[in-house]
Amino acid sequence: xxxxxxxxxxxxxxxxxxxxxxxxxxxxxxxxxxxxxxxxxxxxxxxxxxxxxxxxxxxxxxxxxxxxxxxxxxxxxxxxxxxxxxxxxxxxxxxxxxxxxxxxxxxxxxxxxxxxxxxxxxxxxxxxxxxxxxxxxxxxxxxxxxxxxxxxxxxxxxxxxxxxxxxxxxxxxxxxxxxxxxxxxxxxxxxxxxxxxxxxxxxxxxxxxxxxxxxxxxxxxxxxxxxxxxxxxxxxxxxxxxxxxxxxxxxxxxxxxxxxxxxxxxxxxxxxxxxxxxxxxxxxxxxxxxxxxxxxxxxxxxxxxxxxxxxxxxxxxxxxxxxxxxxxxxxxxxxxxxxxxxxxxxxxxxxxxxxxxxxxxxxxxxxxxxxxxxxxxxxxxxxxxxxxxxxxxxxxxxxxxxxxxxxxxxxxxxxxxxxxxxxxxxxxxxxxxxxxxxxxxxxxxxxxxxxxxxxxxxxxxxxxxxxxxxxxxxxxx
Amino acid sequence: xxxxxxxxxxxxxxxxxxxxxxxxxxxxxxxxxxxxxxxxxxxxxxxxxxxxxxxxxxxxxxxxxxxxxxxxxxxxxxxxxxxxxxxxxxxxxxxxxxxxxxxxxxxxxxxxxxxxxxxxxxxxxxxxxxxxxxxxxxxxxxxxxxxxxxxxxxxxxxxxxxxxxxxxxxxxxxxxxxxxxxxxxxxxxxxxxxxxxxxxxxxxxxxxxxxxxxxxxxxxxxxxxxxxxxxxxxxxxxxxxxxxxxxxxxxxxxxxxxxxxxxxxxxxxxxxxxxxxxxxxxxxxxxxxxxxxxxxxxxxxxxxxxxxxxxxxxxxxxxxxxxxxxxxxxxxxxxxxxxxxxxxxxxxxxxxxxxxxxxxxxxxx
Numbered sequence: 001x002x003x004x005x006x007x008x009x010x011x012x013x014x015x016x017x018x019x020x021x022x023x024x025x026x027x028x029x030x031x032x033x034x035x036x037x038x039x040x041x042x043x044x045x046x047x048x049x050x051x052x053x054x055x056x057x058x059x060x061x062x063x064x065x066x067x068x069x070x071x072x073x074x075x076x077x078x079x080x081x082x083x084x085x086x087x088x089x090x091x092x093x094x095x096x097x098x099x100x101x102x103x104x105x106x107x108x109x110x111x112x113x114x115x116x117x118x119x120x121x122x123x124x125x126x127x128x129x130x131x132x133x134x135x136x137x138x139x140x141x142x143x144x145x146x147x148x149x150x151x152x153x154x155x156x157x158x159x160x161x162x163x164x165x166x167x168x169x170x171x172x173x174x175x176x177x178x179x180x181x182x183x184x185x186x187x188x189x190x191x192x193x194x195x196x197x198x199x200x201x202x203x204x205x206x207x208x209x210x211x212x213x214x215x216x217x218x219x220x221x222x223x224x225x226x227x228x229x230x231x232x233x234x235x236x237x238x239x240x241x242x243x244x245x246x247x248x249x250x251x252x253x254x255x256x257x258x259x260x261x262x263x264x265x266x267x268x269x270x271x272x273x274x275x276x277x278x279x280x281x282x283x284x285x286x287x288x289x290x291x292x293x294x295x296x297x298x299x300x301x302x303x304x305x306x307x308x309x310x311x312x313x314x315x316x317x318x319x320x321x322x323x324x325x326x327x328x329x330x331x332x333x334x335x336x337x338x339x340x341x342x343x344x345x346x347x348x349x350x351x352x353x354x355x356x357x358x359x360x361x362x363x364x365x366x367x368x369x370x371x372x373x374x375x376x377x378x379x380x381x382x383x384x385x386x387x388x389x390x391x392x393x394x395x396x397x398x399x400x401x402x403x404x405x406x407x408x409x410x411x412x413x414x415x416x417x418x419x420x421x422x423x424x425x426x427x428x429x430x431x432x433x434x435x436x437x438x439x440x441x442x443x444x445x446x447x448x449x450x451x452x453x454x455x456x457x458x459x460x461x462x463x464x465x466x467x468x469x470x471x472x473x474x475x476x477x
Numbered sequence: 478x479x480x481x482x483x484x485x486x487x488x489x490x491x492x493x494x495x496x497x498x499x500x501x502x503x504x505x506x507x508x509x510x511x512x513x514x515x516x517x518x519x520x521x522x523x524x525x526x527x528x529x530x531x532x533x534x535x536x537x538x539x540x541x542x543x544x545x546x547x548x549x550x551x552x553x554x555x556x557x558x559x560x561x562x563x564x565x566x567x568x569x570x571x572x573x574x575x576x577x578x579x580x581x582x583x584x585x586x587x588x589x590x591x592x593x594x595x596x597x598x599x600x601x602x603x604x605x606x607x608x609x610x611x612x613x614x615x616x617x618x619x620x621x622x623x624x625x626x627x628x629x630x631x632x633x634x635x636x637x638x639x640x641x642x643x644x645x646x647x648x649x650x651x652x653x654x655x656x657x658x659x660x661x662x663x664x665x666x667x668x669x670x671x672x673x674x675x676x677x678x679x680x681x682x683x684x685x686x687x688x689x690x691x692x693x694x695x696x697x698x699x700x701x702x703x704x705x706x707x708x709x710x711x712x713x714x715x716x717x718x719x720x721x722x723x724x725x726x727x728x729x730x731x732x733x734x735x736x737x738x739x740x741x742x743x744x745x746x747x748x749x750x751x752x753x754x755x756x757x758x759x760x761x762x763x764x765x766x767x768x769x770x771x772x773x774x775x776x777x778x779x780x781x782x783x784x785x786x787x788x789x790x791x792x793x794x795x796x797x798x799x800x801x802x803x804x805x806x807x808x809x810x811x812x813x814x815x816x817x818x819x820x821x822x823x824x825x826x827x828x829x830x831x832x833x834x835x836x837x838x839x840x841x842x
Contacts, residue, residue: 003698004714004716008767012787016789017763017791018616018790018792018818020793020816021793024619024793027622030801032807034624034673035673038675038676082624084624431804431808432804433739436739459677459737459739460739461738462738463738477800
């Protein structure tokens with residue numbers, strides 16, 4: 001019997017091994033991960049965050065629909081392989097300081113006085129994030145609606161800014177740990193919006209914000225581009241300057257979307273407005289157009305004010321351009337967004353500008369890979385990243401996908417373009433559920449050359465999760 | 478009609494009576510021949526005229542099996558002692574055809590032992606068939622997932638995890654055997670996961686059919702052992718080990734769905750892993766196990782077998798280069814295949830039939 005058992009043991013030992021192929025792709029080479037609870041998330045931005053000077057984590061800024069059906073800021077952190085590390089949601093959850101004096105102004109709980117117990121909640125819409133001194137700063141806006149007694153405020157939108165320590169375990173942070181500072185357009189006026197779209201850390205240790213600000217002049221509400229500087233990141237209520245620029249008057253609305261600090265200390269602001277191009281190239285003779293404004297370090301318009309847009313003089317069709325994202329490269333900036341026509345179609349655009357805002361190249365890009373009839377599918381661009389081969393990947397959405405006998409609703413888009421913004425053949429690909437409104441919203445390049453994209457994947461019935469995928473520069477897993 | 482039935486009954490009675498008389502006469506003829514051998518009257522035994530009944534019974538198959546063995550063995554011994562080895566050898570072949578691996582007894586003469594040793598008495602080949610059910614175990618080589626939870630559930634007895642094989646076996650001596658032959662196997666593994674760890678659960682069934690070509694070596698314990706009554710031990714335990722070349726005939730998803738959100742169910746026919754080249758076309762396995770055989774039949778040379786076996790695939794079952802080629806699975810359902818091997822623990826029942834070609838061993842021809 002012992003001989004039998006010994007032989008059996010040897011046989012079982014021999015039959016317990018596997019042979020691994022060392023050249024086989026690893027889970028770190030490509031991945032797709034879904035994150036979130038059974039609610040709806042809207043990712044806005046992804047950044048590769050360094051720790052100790054080394055790229056170490058991915059941070060996604062998103063909005064999260066909470067149990068009380070309002071929207072909070074949501075931060076998700078993973079390692080570079082997409083493995084979840086921690087997350088936190090937070091939002092405007094404090095008294096309302098209408099006149100920016102630091103004290104409550106509205107008796108929300110109707111107890112006869114205004115104290116710090118007069119808590120209101122806002123719908124928080126993320127704009128962007130920036131890292132400074134081991135702290136992550138988030139800018140966006142919060143939209144507040146209050147109905148208490150005779151008091152009725154609807155969609156009072158204020159700029160919101162918050163800071164989150166990078167060293168902390170975000171899973172242990174609570175809304176109470178993260179204070180969201182808000183700022184109104186005009187103190188005391190709840191009808192005018194102030195929206196934060198982008199934030200950058202400045203070389204002098206300050207923070208720069210851009211967005212849009214509504215003003216009222218003679219009963220006409222006018223929206224202008226907004227820029228403000230916080231000189232010391234420890235004191236988010238103290239601004240060294242807060243300025244607007246744009247054309248005044250009805251229908252002359254501007255909005256700053258992205259800002260960069262230039263090596264000379266000036267600020268390059270990219271946004272959109274209703275001013276026509278005067279350059280004759282990529283004319284933008286109608287509708288909403290893209291602008292490049294260079295401001296001096298005090299936020300004053302100084303040089304290089306340029307407007308660009310899609311023009312279609314033959315068909316009398318209006319093209320409205322909406323800037324979604326931009327990246328700074330050594331030779332200038334690459335701006336992407338969506339051009340919406342008066343016929344209800346949308347096409348993603350990309351424009352390459354030099355360091356003075358001069359036009360280098362531009363493309364309006366319906367789908368190249370998926371033709372719909374005689375023209376390409378409609379597209380919408382929302383993010384751009386530079387590859388390690390110095391060309392670019394653009395991500396976004398096909399608002400409706402109908403190609404190759406496949407019909408889908410919103411489908412995530414991935415496209416690679418060369419330095420002249422022409423599509424790289426074979427690099428366009430689509431991702432998404434057949435019934436969901438899916439989209440990629442932003443992209444970043446990893447140290448190994450992989451492209452990491454963040455998107456919203458719609459599983460239906462109100463479940464929209466954040467997805468991070470790592471792809472090759474050609475959009476392949 | 479009544480007359481017909483009466484006539485039929487009478488005829489049956491006559492036939493049965495005649496057979497009974499014939500069997501008794503054959504037994505008597507055999508006894509007389511054996512008595513003659515004991516008395517040394519070998520010529521009487523070999524005289525087909527004088528001993529006609531003995532030979533008629535043998536040629537006409539009127540002996541029972543035991544009587545036929547006695548008769549044939551008697552002829553072998555008679556020819557041996559008559560110095561007619563050629564006829565003895567011919568009769569020995571007849572004996573070995575009648576009684577496979579005929580066991581000699583201590584009472585048998587040395588000359589018979591000597592002659593017997595010149596002949597191939599073991600089977601030239603054995604054919605075995607097995608039918609079994611298997612339980613699938615997955616070994617992860619590398620885990621790929623979409624961030625939520627994922628676990629493998631061994632499936633057993635769902636009607637598809639069956640396998641069958643036909644082996645040609647050859648006994649090399651002292652209980653050692655080698656065997657080879659085709660095997661057809663269904664293997665299925667089930668995965669239960671959750672896309673986000675809560676609220677978006679999914680189920681995936683991965684089923685494959687394989688044509689396998691196993692080659693094995695087997696060691697039988699107590700193969701030649703006998704009981705105190707000089708009979709073969711009926712139970713023969715064994716262990717075995719081998720390797721197999723596995724050809725994947727088809728692989729597809731079945732019962733694959735996600736609930737939560739807007740539920741999704743993949744159509745079985747549209748989810749072929751083979752069509753998308755998502756599994757390895759072929760693989761190698763090693764296997765081992767143990768079993769027990771029960772000798773069956775009058776000669777105790779055929780077997781029923783009950784076997785426990787573990788098959789271990791050596792290389793990745795999933796084609797890593799096409800892992801991402803089915804968006805329906807990793808986006809709609811939320812499932813990603815790991816690098817894995819499919820291993821199976823199986824229990825089978827089989828029958829082995831021994832085939833003989835009695836003849837002189839090559840060195841004595």
